[in-house]
Amino acid sequence: MNSKVPYTRLLFFKEKLELDRSAENTLREHSRLFAERKEEFSAYFEDFFSRIEQTKHYLEVQDYPGRLQKIWEKWFEGLFSGSVDHSFLDIMWKSGTTHVKINLDHRYVNLSYCLARSFCRKIIREQVPVGQQNDIGEAVEKILDLCLLIETDAFITNTYQCDREVIMGIAHQIRNPLTVIGGNIMRLKRIPDSSDNMVEGTYETILGESRRMEKMVNEVCTYNEIFHKHPEWQVLNLHEQLIKVIEECKSSYSLDKLDLQIGFAPLEIMILGDPWETGILLSHVLNNAFEGVDPENPLITVQTSLDPGNQKFALVEVFNTGVLTMPDDPKQLFTPFYSTKSAGTGMGLSIARAAARKIKGHISLYPAPGGGVICMVSLPRSDSR
Template sequence: MTAEKISMEGKPIDIKTPAEAPLTRLSFFREKLGLDNGAIDVLAPFAQKIIEHKHDFADYLYEYFIQIPETKSILSHDTWPKVIKNNWSTTFDMLFSNGPDEELMDYLWKSGVIHVRLNIDQRYINLAYSLMRIFCRQVVREEVDGKEFDDAQAVTDKLVDLCVLIATDAYLDSTTKCDREVVRGIAHQLRNPLMVIGGYTRKLQKAIGPESPDMDALRAILDESKRLEKLVADVSEYMDMYREDARRESLDLKVLMDEAVEYVRAKHTGDFPVHVDIDPSRCMAYADRRDVFTAFKHLLLDGLENIAAPPDGGEAAITVTTQPDPRDERYMEVVFFNTGEPPRPEELDFLFTPFHVRAPMGAGFGLPIARLAANKNLGRLSLTPVADKGLECTLSLPEPPRS
């Protein structure tokens, strides 16, 4: 099929221009809708008759949206009526010609990306697919024999459902990518000035005597620049994790925890009272390696930032243990406990909010990143204050599938 052209500000855009469609993810949706393994064969005897309605479908959508002021302004462009009708009729044709093959999914996804580029309100895209469902139902009712009607109607509904899912995926992918690029740009623009500020502050510290009245001010500037550098790094890490799909595999959490401990030890200055005691019989999880390592890293760093001697006496420490998840036998828990003053009950709701800071030099992203890692991997992260002792952070993760 030749590439369709869509006009934006008078310049043609090839429908193939956007990045490659995530066919693996889209195929997952197709499978979950039950559209694999010849499910659409029931439509084959009637496909040609249904396809004959493709131009009627394009006219139907056009006449509907030309009545809406917000969409009329787009459709009234000199080149649009013919182009957009051609796109709509092509979509209808492809839907019933070959079903939800990779060519159709690629076409729909890239069309969705271009809708975002053209700043078309996604609600109108969803409305168009609702109208598509109505039109397809009417055509199937006209063209399909009575005994085959129910099955044909069900498959047609699933095809439209897949169209909606693909359009939604394209919308989310494009908008989050835009957000991420903005954040990346801000982070990049901040990183260099912060390095310059830090470098010159250190030079000034060396140039003046340790007893200088300016030393405290320089120390404060350096500390704040370090905190901002950490904030920039954490924001970038959060956005990257938010966008990337989890690649789940069987993980030995003892090995991963040892790696996280060594990483944090190299970064941390001062005492390192971390004690790890992982049960060998409860050390396997099924999750994304990078996500879990990142969660471990931030939970350890958060504990070290907030550690203190427990109010009821004793030494400051962080302990890490594993245990079965009492709520679900298919899950296991990694429990991080750090001594210190536990957060107030009313503060718990805010601890997972980005930028909420407990420690003086914290960036407010450690717990949000750890929770995002848990959620991406079908797990949970919960906080339990222990009166006069400290805070318990429990990361629940699925165990590997049992054969």
Template sequence: VALMDSEGGDSGIVAVFENISELEKMQRLDAWKEVARRIAHEIKNPLTPIKLSAERLERKFGPAVADPVFTQCTGLIVKQVEHLQEMVREFSTFAKLPEVALTRDHLEPILREAVAVFSGSHTAIRWTVRIEPVPPVMLDRVAMGHALSNILLNAAEVLAGQKDARVDTVLYSRKRKGRVYIEISDNGPGIKPEEQSRMFEPYYSTKRSGTGLGLTIVKSIVTDHHGHIRVKPNEPAGTTFIIELPTARSEA
């Protein structure tokens, strides 16, 4: 906008800049959700009859076929279909993430429960939890539990087969900032600098298998809680995820 002086001459310019990066991110996210919805719809329908047919072939002809390749192949079909079904469920979850219902609650029991599940199923990994007294936050128990489980699952998969594997979880607060923090750290191979900025993008994954939606779902849930999530290298090795949530008082 040009500014005019009292005599009608140019005296300056006013420029207004608007940051639309977040808007663009939301638009891309909505587009990816539509892609996920369509993929889930197209893939889901044929999977069940494929799996049932393979299982029926094994039951009917398996005992009579001497060649072990038959059983190996039918078993492989069933296993791969189950893998595809899990991918479809993840696509559906991403495409139909429900709105969170935030209530005043405490994070400690949700965090302890999530870690307990993985410590029981992944006994080769050492799981630690350190809880500091923290104020309540506004949260959806189911959604936040899902987010924490996705991060812990990511750590468990990264650490598979590693000696002296460990995952350390810390819950603490910064009263002056009115924030509560959850840190989940592993001592795995870590992430490259160029990967760090893309960790939460839809369909981006550093793993050979998977949809690349797990951390995207986590970010969406944390954002719905008016929080933030970031990732950084863990010292001396591994990765740390940090979830930051406003306390119930500061949120109010």
């Protein structure tokens, strides 16, 4: 859990907070005043957090008595050193990383920053000449904002990294035995006596279930990734994106009699979105249509248009001749692990919805009036602004 310090991002925060040379100089000019009160500051923190049930054990059980108090003292003094350099960013980043490691509830970190602010305000009120109070007050707010931003960034980054490592680890651990199971079943299938119908059926069930589990594991990883990946917005050609996904589906599903009708709008539609998330959304919508189409009457249509209700959006309508059993609450369709198909993973539509939300789009699924299923996706256009 030792993430690299993202200096560029942290310095960007510093710039946005306007923590410039002049603010740093102001902090340095008043450093003695604050440094003199560092023990008092740390004692204030100690007293406050040792009275809270959820935090007192951090003070009671330490590597050696007073270690945490020393950390707080040093940090408090360091705020007024007047140089937000890499070593300052390192310390702040490390604080967030350590707070994750020791499982500190982040609400108490926020609370401690509120305390630090009011402690500094009190010093300013009591000891700084009125004419200088505004400047030092602003500089203190900025440095505390920066510290909290860095700590929170490190906290979120490391928490996500832990979740991700666990999910990826589980996925890896499940995938391996599934491969072994699949390989063994294939071997058993090749034994001459095993061709009797019942045995063959059992093998197929085991193989089908292990493939379903493998798919589920991959989809859980994708679902998790959507929530945490930073989107990279790009202008994308909707029709090109759709053709790519349709071709992939055509080669994955062997539907001999498939009637695939494509009705694209007669104009180029440019959309705005992250290429990976847009691809995930369209791929899950199309895969859902291919998977659910009636094998006796396999018709799929894909149409695009501009949203008549809101020209800032483009619409993709995917129809198939399948059947959709609507749950009592339609929202359930998009809930992870909810599936209307016996062999489904229940992740496809929830992934599609998560991706749609991420790129500011929308997805709905409903039974077509004359039979079949319609999936409607709206996506933000790039050329409508």
